[in-house]
Amino acid sequence: MSTEPETTEDAEPRKPDAAETEAADAGGGVVSGAPGSSGIGEQAEASSAGGGELSDAASEAADAGETEADAGADAADAGKAEADAGADAADAGKAEADAGGRELSEAEAELVAQRVERERIERRKAERQGPVEAGAKLSGKAAELLAAVRAVESGEKPPATVFEEPPPRRQAPEPVRRTQPVAPVAAGAPAPEVVEGVRRVLSEGGAPETLAVPVATVLGEGAEELLRADPWQLLRVGGVRPEQADGFARALLGAECGPDDERRGRAVTVWLLEQAALAGHTALEMPALTAALEQRGVPDPEEAVQGALAEGDALAFQDGLEEDEGEGEERPVRVLVGLERYALAEESLADGLARLINSAPKEDGSAEAWERAAAGTQGAAAELIRAVAGHGLVLHTGGEASRAEAAELVRAARGLGLRVWAAAHSPVGRGQFSALVGGPEAGVTTVAGQLSGAEGPGRDADGALALDLLVVLDAPQLDVETAALLVESLPDGARLVLAGDPGVLWSIGPGRVFADLLAVRKCPHIASRRPDPGPLGELVSGVGVGELLQVEAPGKEVVIVPVRDAGEAVHRTVQLVADSVPRAIGVPPEQTVVITPGHGGAAGTRALNAALKERLNPGPGRFGGFDPGDRIAYSPAPGRTLPGHVVKADAEGLHLSCAGDAVVVPKERVEHSVRHGWALTAHQAVGTRWPAVVAVLPGDAAQALSRPWVYTAFGRAERHLSVVHGVEQALPKAVAEVSAKPRTTRLPGLLGAQVAAEVP
Template identity: 80%
Template sequence: MSTEPETTEDAEPGTPTSGAQTEEAQGDAADAGQVSEAEAELRAQQAERERIAQRKAEKSAPIESGGKLSGKAADLLAAVRAVESGEKPAAAVFAEPEPAPRRSAPEPVRRPQPVADGAVTGVAAPAPEAVQAVRAVLGEGGAPEVLAPQAAEALGEGAEERLRADPWQLLRIAGVRPEQADGFARALLGAECGPDDERRGRAVTVWLLEQAALAGHTALEMPALVAALAQRGVPDPDRAVQDTIAEGEALVFQDALEETGAPAPARAEDAEDAEEDEGDEARPVRLLVGLERYALAEESLADGLARLANSAPEQGGSAGEWERAAASAQGAAGELIRAVAAHGLVLHTGGAASLAEPAALLTAAHSLGLRAWAAAHGPVGRSRFAALVPRSGTAEAAPGSPSADDDSPAAPVCTVAGLLAGSEGPGRDADGALDLDLLVVLDAPQLDVETAALLTESLPDGARLVLAGDPAVLWSVGPGRVFADLLAARICPQVASRQPDPGPLGELVSGIGIGELNQVEAPGKEVVIVPVRDAGEAVHRTVQLVADSVPRAIGVPAEQTQVITPGHGGAVGTRALNAALKERLNPGPGRFGGFDPGDRVVHSPTPGRVLPGTVVKADAEGLHLSCEGEAVVVPRERVEQSVRHGWALTAHQAVGSRWPAVVVVLPGDAAQALSRPWVYTAFGRADRHLSVVHGVEQALPKAVAEVPAKPRTTRLPVLLAPQVGGS
């Protein structure tokens, strides 16, 4: 390969990190006027969550939820912006929590009400006078006054009074850490401020639970939470937890541990009664603490899954017709069709090649008269799957789909976000349920508990749900491990594809999935290893591969080659690589908030949702993007928070998508960030060619062989245990 001049700028020091954290911050509430897709999605999801909370309240007693800067103010503002922009992930607070606790028998689930586009009301933006009042309080405490809108929105009505009465409420703002809130509290309270203040104990407890959620946990074991509070300087951690629970800011649950049989479900409020019912023999229990929103979502998800697993699905055809459809299918597709014929909930596992099996199921379901749809994680996955499914006149073209701009019928494929927002898919019936008989959810490992709860709650009685995906990829950005928990719970049929991904790339990725990094024969240069000595050489060789070597030797142009690296920060993070790639591939002054027409970008309208696209132009409306053929306008005030350059992505941003060529960059300081799921996901994004810029030496095979996914504490398996088949 030819030698080219260095194009990277000096990058800030730091080790790239990876994890299940949210990579983009949430946006502000929409102003009055026309509602964009992203705003409609946020509002629709909020409305659904409110319905879930109301339903849970009916089932049990309601639970009340209690210019120029320097020094600490500058540090605080920098920390907030770093988390909001995705430059720094939330700290991995808990290293080794294990899955856990329980749930009572299911009750009938009410169908959600329909959500009309533009009619959903979200959280109103804080009034200017409220923001000004909060700004004054922040100024008194030495905190950056520019945080006032976020604080006013996070704390709601009377925000300035709440902040003055309890300065540690500053921890409600993303990016603020306990030591920074402590400094703010000292400035406001003076001698009254102390580490034993019960307000501090409660706020730090909630903050730790939020950090745990960013790391993927839906609840935490009590000993882990108490230990973390002690590390944060809380003198009486047990009291802090009890105060938080008493104020309704967290919920506590218990799980009776048994070697055999299902654990007895119980709410922690009834812990004493449960212990009395045990008789003379005391049984060990596991206590968990979690935030209300995730507890409600996980319980609602368990109810919805149990309803589907226990109910008889509508046939949509005779048993003989289903059997003939299964007999005509090839391989595991026939098994999948037979399982779906008789069950309301089915799991399907396999790699990229196995997508042909859900496609065959969708085709068979349509032939039997079922209203069947598939939902992918993102628009790239939607387009890829749509190409496998014959177009049907029963579907309406999704925005940006291959058939959206012609007169041919659309494939019945949408995105999960578009389905829930009502901008794609079949729409909802008069009762508010999705107007379908069968839903196939692709990329199922990317479902967090809240999204999965919304989906299951939206399905009508008698519908079928198929969750399909590759269990070896990275888990969801949001809390939970829904697909993995369901596979472990074994409450429904599971169909494993026997169709391997083809060629040297398929052989390489399959080996990684079982912990082996094998050398594969690649006569067509399907896999190329590019060793590097340092960060500067890694950036240089990456740019050289994308701009010159891969187009020349493989025939894949730069715009179809994706770079994947472990983190955003550091000398070889996404920001450094994107700066170098932009300078080579689309140089320009960045006159539109750092962007120029032709720049490759990723847009995150909501946390965890990534839309690859290209900058078209900018005007008074905002930044105009083309995302998989769909026109997207990002308001000017949202550009910095939700748009970043996209020549280089993290593996979490890339999951659910595939490209003809992929360059995976593994700098020397990335060794600690590597795990088997990360490597499997990054390497598995390539269709035709994979280049590995390799600077981690033996850390790569060690990660593949010895570093599994980080454990997550979730309650779903135990919530499901007493509900399915025996309730």
């Protein structure tokens, strides 16, 4: 492992200044070593002076303000502002340098340029004439409520992490886009008269009228009367927070409104359970829920929970604890409270998994034929084939190299005449596994495509998938609802293999299905012993066991690039993607991805994508900020990200190519579902690998790092990994000490009650 070599410096005919030379040559081949002489505190001070970073609270306020300011903005003007901003910012940076009587370093100039660019864009927005979108001139409570809702719905602002540890200042949280668990949505668009009635109530309560359609959709027919009778029903709309619903209720109810109102207690209880789902929990323990209610100003938390249970808004469960029981003592239990949608999904999943575990699979092929197939392979692949021969559910764990064993299973089962399909998490993962199995007709789909019917074997007369064996790759990405749908779709006698790397980040949706199954030990588990090759494999394997190793990288497979602040991190990242990696490693920019902990901040995906677009595909952004050739990250649904690029734009919408699949995004959906995609978060990148990865670790991300995050980000690289390192000792500390945050789920207890025997 080495610092960035001299041969990978700027391709442009200029000499690096002294600060850059010092950063590039600083000590370095050890990832766990300090990247430079300046500490985290010094980096924060320098960044604050340069205006580059924001605290968490300031970042959220900026996100909300940015969303409100952008309302009604003309796309062509925005694109022109983006195209002109670089030149103006550069001129302003030069002017500031001249005014100060000294020449700024390139990193300092870039910080100045970013600040001036933001100011210039704001001036242009203020000068725009023409129609303004409804709600853009609101102020006070209404403006805050509208900004919060738009921020969450567009994915710009992370949902509240009520049940996670309070984030420290300067953290760049991830992921930003999460599954939004809201009340069941009525089929079809709401009737115009229902929307109009809701609009009247919102206007009386000082809420933005743009919420009329979402409220009417969520509450259904009779929404006006329901909202008047219980204003806190506004909390059922994603993005609305309790303090905003309180203001709306005060405006409607006047003196009748109070913190002890039982309607408020029930609504806040449901809202907290929804926030828990965003954090990955399928249910909450009663003490955790009552403590959160108390923090939200509910005078009698237990009564509020009982009210929600009595109204059917939530369900309560008893879950037995795995503790030694003394003679004559009852088994201890814990009381859990959860939303019906996740309770039903988890119970359905447990039923389906128990059916697979307890039933003998269909006799497809003789025992001798299965044994011959296993004998034709070796190691864990042979163990996997033998396990699948006699069991309905099998777990297979390992790194990227272990996918070859799953491919051998698919080929062997196909040779026995079974109808075999595999399902990957992403289209890119689908293509990569198809190549392992043997070509485009290898029977590999995405999980979403198979469930929707757009890909895969189709359904039989009973509505089950027409297959005998399903191999699900990237199994840690299965949330409880997706897993339940898959298991429910399997015909009687079918076999299911869940394969994946337990070290990566868990699913965006609630639950930890794969980890729960590994923990309960109710079915065969085949652990791959095939190591990932080369220096990258050695580095990632070390991270998986909590060690940040120094690895030998003679072919520059791993390069450390120390930086002092976020501005320098952005500059060095652009340099690596555009110049250094293509020249020294031979990987072009379109095959390199940047991974950073969050969307916000001075070195988040938004800032990095803006800088990378300016360098790699500058243009006016005439269609919602996008131009042909732009790399994008398309989210057709919360929690799903498809990397691709822009082909063209016309009256139909924005035409994309995502892993070879043509996609057309209507103009009204572009803002909410398409981002620039040179830089991604680790959750967006999971399930896909690229020839080269640039992992950006700015100083404000130190507290957001964890072992699963580092393992996932570093593991996305096939040939080369550059680490833009600005967190000093926070990186080895995170790898050694910060594991995945626990999630409260019911699946282990449900399976334990239905499956008696443990499998060693």
